[in-house]
Amino acid sequence: MHVTIKLFATFRDGRPKVEIRELPEETCVKDILQSLGIAAEEVAICLVNGRDANEHSQLVDGDTLALFPPVGGG
Amino acid sequence: MGGYTGKILRINLSEKIIKTEALNMELAKKYLSGRGLAGKMFTDEVPANVDAFSPENKVFIAAGALTGTNTPTSGRFMVVTKSPLNGTLAASNSGGYWGPQLKFAGYDMVVLEGKADAPVYLSIYDDKVEIKDAEHVWGKDVYETTSILKAEFGDDQAKVLTIGPGGENLSLMAAVMNDLYRAAGRNGVGAVMGSKNVKGIIVRGTGKVENANPEGTKVALSNVLKKIRENGVTGQGLPTYGTAVLVNIINENGVYPVNNFQEAYDPDADMISGETMAEKYLVKKDPCYRCPIACGRYCKWDEGEGGGPEYETVWVFGSNCGIHDYEAIHQANDLCNKLGLDTISVGATIAAGMELFQRGYIKPEELAGIPLEFGNAKGMVEWVRKIAYCEGLGAKMALGSYRLAESYGAPELSMSVKKQELPAYDPRGVQGHGLQYATSNRGGCHVRGYVISPEILGLPEKLDRFSLEGKATWVKIFQDLTAVIDSTGLCLFSSFALGLTDYTGLVNEITGFKYTDEELLACGERIWNNERLHNLRVGYTKADDTLPKRFLEDPIPDGPSKGHVHRLDELLPEYYSVRGWDKEGVPTPECISALGM
Numbered sequence: 001m002h003v004t005i006k007l008f009a010t011f012r013d014g015r016p017k018v019e020i021r022e023l024p025e026e027t028c029v030k031d032i033l034q035s036l037g038i039a040a041e042e043v044a045i046c047l048v049n050g051r052d053a054n055e056h057s058q059l060v061d062g063d064t065l066a067l068f069p070p071v072g073g074g
Numbered sequence: 075m076g077g078y079t080g081k082i083l084r085i086n087l088s089e090k091i092i093k094t095e096a097l098n099m100e101l102a103k104k105y106l107s108g109r110g111l112a113g114k115m116f117t118d119e120v121p122a123n124v125d126a127f128s129p130e131n132k133v134f135i136a137a138g139a140l141t142g143t144n145t146p147t148s149g150r151f152m153v154v155t156k157s158p159l160n161g162t163l164a165a166s167n168s169g170g171y172w173g174p175q176l177k178f179a180g181y182d183m184v185v186l187e188g189k190a191d192a193p194v195y196l197s198i199y200d201d202k203v204e205i206k207d208a209e210h211v212w213g214k215d216v217y218e219t220t221s222i223l224k225a226e227f228g229d230d231q232a233k234v235l236t237i238g239p240g241g242e243n244l245s246l247m248a249a250v251m252n253d254l255y256r257a258a259g260r261n262g263v264g265a266v267m268g269s270k271n272v273k274g275i276i277v278r279g280t281g282k283v284e285n286a287n288p289e290g291t292k293v294a295l296s297n298v299l300k301k302i303r304e305n306g307v308t309g310q311g312l313p314t315y316g317t318a319v320l321v322n323i324i325n326e327n328g329v330y331p332v333n334n335f336q337e338a339y340d341p342d343a344d345m346i347s348g349e350t351m352a353e354k355y356l357v358k359k360d361p362c363y364r365c366p367i368a369c370g371r372y373c374k375w376d377e378g379e380g381g382g383p384e385y386e387t388v389w390v391f392g393s394n395c396g397i398h399d400y401e402a403i404h405q406a407n408d409l410c411n412k413l414g415l416d417t418i419s420v421g422a423t424i425a426a427g428m429e430l431f432q433r434g435y436i437k438p439e440e441l442a443g444i445p446l447e448f449g450n451a452k453g454m455v456e457w458v459r460k461i462a463y464c465e466g467l468g469a470k471m472a473l474g475s476y477r478l479a480e481s482y483g484a485p486e487l488s489m490s491v492k493k494q495e496l497p498a499y500d501p502r503g504v505q506g507h508g509l510q511y512a513t514s515n516r517g518g519c520h521v522r523g524y525v526i527s528p529e530i531l532g533l534p535e536k537l538d539r540f541s542l543e544g545k546a547t548w549v550k551i552f553q554d555l556t557a558v559i560d561s562t563g564l565c566l567f568s569s570f571a572l573g574l575t576d577y578t579g580l581v582n583e584i585t586g587f588k589y590t591d592e593e594l595l596a597c598g599e600r601i602w603n604n605e606r607l608h609n610l611r612v613g614y615t616k617a618d619d620t621l622p623k624r625f626l627e628d629p630i631p632d633g634p635s636k637g638h639v640h641r642l643d644e645l646l647p648e649y650y651s652v653r654g655w656d657k658e659g660v661p662t663p664e665c666i667s668a669l670g671m
Contacts, residue, residue: 008322009315009349017344044306044532050328050339050634052536066326070306072531072570073317073348073369073385074524 001025001061005032008068023059030055032065044070076286077139077585078102083181083203085196087270088129088188092203097182102139103587104670106561107182109165110601112136112154115185116163117604122611126158126262127244127269129189135176135235135250135275136184138563142177142283142363143584144291146299147565149174149363157261158269159246159419159474160493162516163608164261167560169362169370170253172233178279190271195236197227198277208273212242215412216251223276236274237264238414240462244268245472247419247461251411255360255370255381259416261494261516262474286586294583298568298576302366305571307533312369312567313359317385318348320498325393327530327539328634329503332393333448334425335489335624338500339633345398346388355400367567375404383407383417386520389498390421395428396448405455413462419474422495424457426475426488427467435482442466486623492517492614501625503635504529506537506545509645512619513549515605521566523552533570542641546648554598561601600669603661616659619646 006018015036023032029048033040033055040055045068048057059065080097097111105111112134124130134154141148151173157164176184179200193208211219220234233253240248241264248264249257258264267273285291302308311319324330325343332340344350351373360381361368372381383391383403391397391406410417424446430436431446444460445453460468470478475488475495489496494517501508506525514522525548529539537548555574559566562581578594581587589597609618620626625640650657654665 006326008326009311009319012349017349045323045530047326047634050326052538068323068326069311071311071315071319071323072307072527072533072567073312073320074521074526074566 001059003027003059004064006064006066008066009071010069011038011067027059028055029053029057029059029065038067042069043067075099075586076284077143077581078107079177079180079182079283081181082183082185083198084185084187085205086187087190087194087205087272090205092205104597105601105604106139106558106597108136108138108141108150108152108561108563109154109167110557110561110597112152112183113163113165113601113604116154117608120156122608124156126156126161126266129270131156131266133186133263133266133270134183135186137173137177137182138561140580140584141563142174143285144295144364145564145580145584146295146302147362147365147367147568148563149365150563150565151176152560153250153258153263155263155266157263157516158244158265159262160517161612162261162492163605164263164516165560166250166258166260166263167521168250168252168256168258169565170233170256171363172235172252172256172277173563174363175233175277175279177283178281179277180279180281184275186267186270186272189269193271193273195223195273196275198275200280211273213239215239216414217254217412219274220254223274227276227278229278232276232278234274234276236414237267238412238462240413240415241265241268243462243464243472245415245461245464246474247416247423247472249414249416251414255411256362257411257416259418260519264414285584287583290583294579298572298580299366301576302568302571307531307570308367308567312367315348315352316369316371318351318383318388320385321347321388322349323530324499326634327503328630328636329500330389330393331489331498331500333396334394334429334487335500336429337632338503338630338635340393342398343393346392346400346403348385350400351388355404362565365565367565369567373404375401377401377405378408380408380411382411386497387417387421390418390425391454394421394425394498395454397451397454399451402451402455406458409455409458409462413459415458415462418497419495420458420461422489423461423471423475423478424454426479427457427471429487430479430482430484433484433487435484436467440467489622489624490518491621492618494518499526500630500635501621501640502630502638504539505542505641505645506548508621508625508640508642509545509649510549510553512621512642512646513649515602515609521556523549523556524566525549525552527570534573540638542644546645546652549649550652553602554595557598557601558594561597596669600671603666603669603671606661610660619659
């Protein structure tokens with residue numbers, strides 16, 4: 001299956017902003033975090049297709065995963 | 075007593091009388107300072123039905139109870155007056171260094187009364203206060219005025235607050251600017267100063283603000299500083315990227331308004347994100363007084379350099395006008411700073427103009443050759459200038475999007491609440507924040523209760539943004555706590571790291587008051603109800619606690635929040651109930667009496 005991974009803010013340091021990966025079925029968010037070298041506790045906002053998700057969320061073909069460290073503003 | 079200076083400077087412009095008076099500490103105990111106390115003094119002293127531009131209206135420029143202390147983020151002050159845009163009790167907040175300097179000079183607030191018969195500015199050097207001729211700076215922009223007034227004053231430490239041509243020309247979107255790039259932006263407060271023929275106030279103080287309990291203050295300060303530094307948002311996200319870091323977050327949630335809120339997701343948003351700004355344009359951080367967060371930006375672009383832009387500004391001149399040209403966004407931001415205009419309302423009014431043109435209401439012959447299509451960056455920048463100088467269609471636009479759209483018989487195309495333009499979050503995908511928009515006491519606003527924090531950012535906890543459950547209570551608490559923070563003179567962004575107990579500790583140690591958490595939060599509730607009562611007196615009703623029809627009837631067309639509308643009807647009765655108001659949104663006698671009002 002194919003999943004689009006988008007990284008934001010400091011997660012972009014030394015990593016691509018966006019990539020499409022071919023992944024085995026039943027891949028979870030935490031598998032991707034591990035391959036990116038990002039600890040689950042560093043993630044403040046985790047979205048799959050724009051909806052709240054977490055490290056245990058399982059991905060399916062065509063999903064977009066967006067990961068943010070703690071950020072805010074106003 | 076600490077925190078407060080205990081003194082007010084009252085200037086009668088008509089009679090040219092300058093006097094100082096003691097701050098009413100009993101009222102201060104109930105309403106703190108800044109937005110709260112100035113708002114209460116306004117409602118006590120000024121008839122609700124006064125014309126905003128008449129000499130009977132007053133302008134209260136008020137520092138907070140903790141402004142100018144050693145507290146992190148204590149650089150803020152409020153401009154409080156009757157709004158010419160919508161008649162609400164305007165309270166526009168600004169940062170920088172001007173507010174602390176007013177406290178160092180020995181004053182908690184300046185009250186401007188009457189109207190000068192010719193342009194003047196005020197010069198304050200501790201207890202030497204003068205009304206000076208401003209003919210030579212009238213018509214000049216904010217940057218020029220700032221440097222001329224500083225040169226005349228002869229002390230580089232002096233801080234300048236001024237209006238630009240926007241305020242002089244009575245644009246209902248005019249800001250009061252200070253320290254060049256800081257704005258008390260909203261509600262048209264700059265135009266009220268303009269109507270009084272007051273160009274600006276330069277202030278220099280040599281005193282300091284005392285702490286009631288120096289030892290306790292030390293402990294409280296080190297505690298909050300640690301929290302602010304260690305918090306991911308205030309310690310890393312905001313310092314690194316500024317507020318524009320929100321572009322991608324809000325967009326990825328599908329609540330990022332595009333083309334005057336016709337859409338809520340922008341596939342090209344990253345072109346104008348905080349990350350892109352940091353990569354291509356950021357020169358340095360531009361912090362306010364005693365701020366370890368330092369979210370302020372100083373950028374350089376092809377044709378200039380200067381302060382900002384903030385998230386709201388990037389969005390409003392960017393995606394909301396269909397534009398992804400960062401150069402144009404910098405130019406529009408710089409023009410607004412220079413001419414003294416509120417970026418949110420100006421950009422949103424241009425976006426409304428673009429939709430009016432798109433739908434055939436505005437005719438090509440009205441444009442005098444200046445393009446008004448979504449996506450036309452050059453045209454957008456030129457419309458900013460035409461708004462400031464009220465040229466051609468710019469004169470209609472200077473009255474804001476509501477009056478513009480109404481003049482074409484299409485008020486529903488103004489994305490505003492109580493005639494004030496909405497900021498950068500589509501309420502259809504954030505139900506609590508939408509309720510906050512509808513009930514904000516000054517009309518469309520995101521900083522009267524930033525419910526985006528729990529609904530999107532997960533602070534202090536993550537809420538389901540589409541759910542209605544508990545949202546009325548969240549909105550009330552956020553509104554009340556914000557009123558407290560606004561009245562202490564601390565920055566709202568401190569609340570990403572601090573909670574009510576931290577604020578209570580700071581206020582108690584510094585002022586010497588002995589609030590419990592509940593009592594401090596009750597000050598916020600009192601402030602909120604005072605503003606609400608003013609709005610009811612000027613004729614606002616339940617019918618005005620609403621959102622533009624688009625949000626209530628048309629589902630978001632695409633993106634992560636596709637299919638949602640805002641469910642205001644289901645939320646509003648519960649909100650009135652948790653506020654202790656009746657079914658018409660009027661505070662009950664029990665509510666008023668419980669608050670000791």
